[in-house]
Amino acid sequence: MAFTTKTFVRGTEIDVAPLEIISFKKIAERNEDECARLYKAAQSPGFFLLDVKDSEQYVADIQRVYALTEQYFSQPEEVKMKDFRLGDEFRGYKDYKGPNVSTFEVLRDEVDENASLPKAFQPETGVISRFVSDSQNLVTTMAARLSELLWPGSHNCLESHYRPSEASKTSLKVIRGPMLEKLADVGDNTHTDGGILTLMYCDKWTTQIELPNGGEWAWVDPIPGHAIVNVGDALQTFSGGRLRSCKHRVSQVGDGAEERWAITYFLRPADGVDPAAI
Numbered sequence: 271m272a273f274t275t276k277t278f279v280r281g282t283e284i285d286v287a288p289l290e291i292i293s294f295k296k297i298a299e300r301n302e303d304e305c306a307r308l309y310k311a312a313q314s315p316g317f318f319l320l321d322v323k324d325s326e327q328y329v330a331d332i333q334r335v336y337a338l339t340e341q342y343f344s345q346p347e348e349v350k351m352k353d354f355r356l357g358d359e360f361r362g363y364k365d366y367k368g369p370n371v372s373t374f375e376v377l378r379d380e381v382d383e384n385a386s387l388p389k390a391f392q393p394e395t396g397v398i399s400r401f402v403s404d405s406q407n408l409v410t411t412m413a414a415r416l417s418e419l420l421w422p423g424s425h426n427c428l429e430s431h432y433r434p435s436e437a438s439k440t441s442l443k444v445i446r447g448p449m450l451e452k453l454a455d456v457g458d459n460t461h462t463d464g465g466i467l468t469l470m471y472c473d474k475w476t477t478q479i480e481l482p483n484g485g486e487w488a489w490v491d492p493i494p495g496h497a498i499v500n501v502g503d504a505l506q507t508f509s510g511g512r513l514r515s516c517k518h519r520v521s522q523v524g525d526g527a528e529e530r531w532a533i534t535y536f537l538r539p540a541d542g543v544d545p546a547a548i
């Protein structure tokens with residue numbers, strides 16, 4: 271992996287993670303060099319940027335989903351609490367009061383069902399539905415190319431883990447996670463993602479990854495028209511450790527409150543598929 275570079279954000283000099291930029295158009299066309307670069311980035315650091323600018327409609331939909339996210343979280347707490355699902359890890363509204371983060375999550379399987387989306391999304395359910403279907407196409411195309419390189423000559427082994435026609439916890443999750451007045455108040459939320467592949471959209475410098483070998487942290491450049499993609503724990507396990515689920519966290523550069531929205535799409539194993547048992 272290349273070395274970090276430096277840039278200034280909010281008046282502070284920071285280290286930028288040297289992430290590969292993979293063209294979705296090229297991997298969709300099975301460009302061999304691009305697929306090899308995808309595989310390499312998924313091996314190390316397990317984080318990369320996916321250029322999605324070739325689909326004008328999808329890029330416009332990202333902006334619409336940001337706008338809907340803002341509209342949703344701007345509602346009064348008691349309205350959002352109607353979407354709270356007690357004991358359900360993957361569905362509905364959640365308010366994490368400590369870290370000042372709130373989320374709303376809907377399963378891919380349920381996005382087209384009546385009433386699975388709250389009122390604030392209702393005027394644009396078609397946009398959400400198309401965004402989910404296009405995001406699914408991005409992650410499953412990447413999974414198919416990775417599968418071909420992990421198990422040459424075999425038929426899409428990874429598909430047998432996420433089984434697109436069966437029930438799964440594959441989902442869209444939108445997030446309100448504002449930057450805080452004081453950097454010192456941002457708690458440590460270091461984690462890896464549990465699923466197969468994550469797509470993430472966030473237009474601010476708030477994602478940090480742990481660089482391979484050495485445990486140093488660097489910032490992910492939120493380049494417009496690009497998804498931030500990372501390998502999850504299930505894919506690390508399915509690949510026998512050949513692909514890497516990279517530690518990351520949400521933080522902020524310096525002090526200063528600022529509103530912040532993020533959109534995430536998680537490709538997860540089909541219900542009943544246990545990565546630990548593979």
Ligand SMILES: O=C(O)CCC(=O)C(=O)O
Nearest residue numbers: 445447463472520532534
């Ligand atoms: O809030 C964000 O920017 C995304 C957080 C994240 O890494 C996740 O939801 O897995």
Ligand SMILES: [Fe+2]
Nearest residue numbers: 461462463518
């Ligand atoms: Fe994450």
